[in-house]
Amino acid sequence: MGRPREFDVDDALETAMELFWRKGYEGTSLTDLTEGMGITKPSLYGVFGNKEGLFLKALERYERTKMNFFHEALKEPKARDVAEKILRGFADSQTAETGPSGCLGINGALACSEAAAEIQKCLIENRHRGERELSKRFERAAEESDLPAGHEPYDLARYIMTISQGTAIQAASGADRPALYRVIDMALQFWPETVAQN
Amino acid sequence: MGRPREFDVDDALETAMELFWRKGYEGTSLTDLTEGMGITKPSLYGVFGNKEGLFLKALERYERTKMNFFHEALKEPKARDVAEKILRGFADSQTAETGPSGCLGINGALACSEAAAEIQKCLIENRHRGERELSKRFERAAEESDLPAGHEPYDLARYIMTISQGTAIQAASGADRPALYRVIDMALQFWPETVAQN
DNA sequence: CGAATTATGTACCGATCGGTATAAAAAAAT
């Protein structure tokens, strides 16, 4: 009951996500948000709590709609395919023609004032979580003799995430998808397509 | 003539550089700066012009004092040593015990409001310049048959810069130097220590 | 039809933003 909402919450959240993605948490003002979302401040606060709550919901949406390739990639039977799908998935997302370049999880609050410290901490933890999940997957691969010799699972995981974070900066600096793909090709060169399957 | 300055310009600039490095251009307020540098706003504006001018001078100092390894690395006779020195040089700078983690050129203004667009553009151009210089060096290496087969100089340059930018994010996320070194070891694995010297 | 409930638009809040006007203070020049 009560007056019906005049805007679509999902559409509004999509817009907020893109704004935070492009301009970062602190670089996006409430005026940017309300004008972009086509709603007033009281509406924004009524639905999303405050700016911080809105960002967290936007991040959640980002993970759900743009980072879904990550968990899909973990299901690949071979570790090398996991790595490659993750790398190309990130590069694709970072260079999509619609939407901002780079990565919300990095652009959001890499370096910021104390006012955004909580968001920054949250994004760092977010990155660590992804790295941990990949590390777990590579631990399984190690048990299956599915890793290249001489490498620890967590080192490989950090390596893959480092490349992906690097391409995020490259994309934010104007690099296009083919360029990132060539970087990925080189990054995977040391990893034989088929590992000693004895 | 005139009243003598009561603070050391170089010390003040060093402090400003560290603040911008840790909190980014927009995340660092004039209050942060004046309190950190131990001077008042009129003094700051008298010497450095304005916030933007101060940032650019801080960036200049950063390049001169923290990125000097880069041009040194370009002088290495073998391309692989160039690559390795650059990668380890970045990792060292990004994980120095004194001073902020990560890279000023990335932390400074990766994603920001329109108010900082000029600084952002300047930092992007800064990254491109480094990539171009490395590319030039690798072109020379190509002529000297000093590159691994099947790779273009500019692709190798972008690859090296992508890894370094990735480690910058890793450092900003808490990774320590040994962890970054292991990433670098993996990144260079495809590059044989001695290339076909026929 | 009220009454209750929820969303909206307007207008405002204190705090902080980058930047500056003004005058006192400290030196060199005459």
Next chain:
DNA sequence: ATTTTTTTATACCGATCGGTACATAATTCG
């Protein structure tokens, strides 16, 4: 000693920041 020059400290500027009080509009329930 006075003038000139430069730096300092204080106090302030308009604009914008994130956030909210309040009244009105639009719906459902009784």
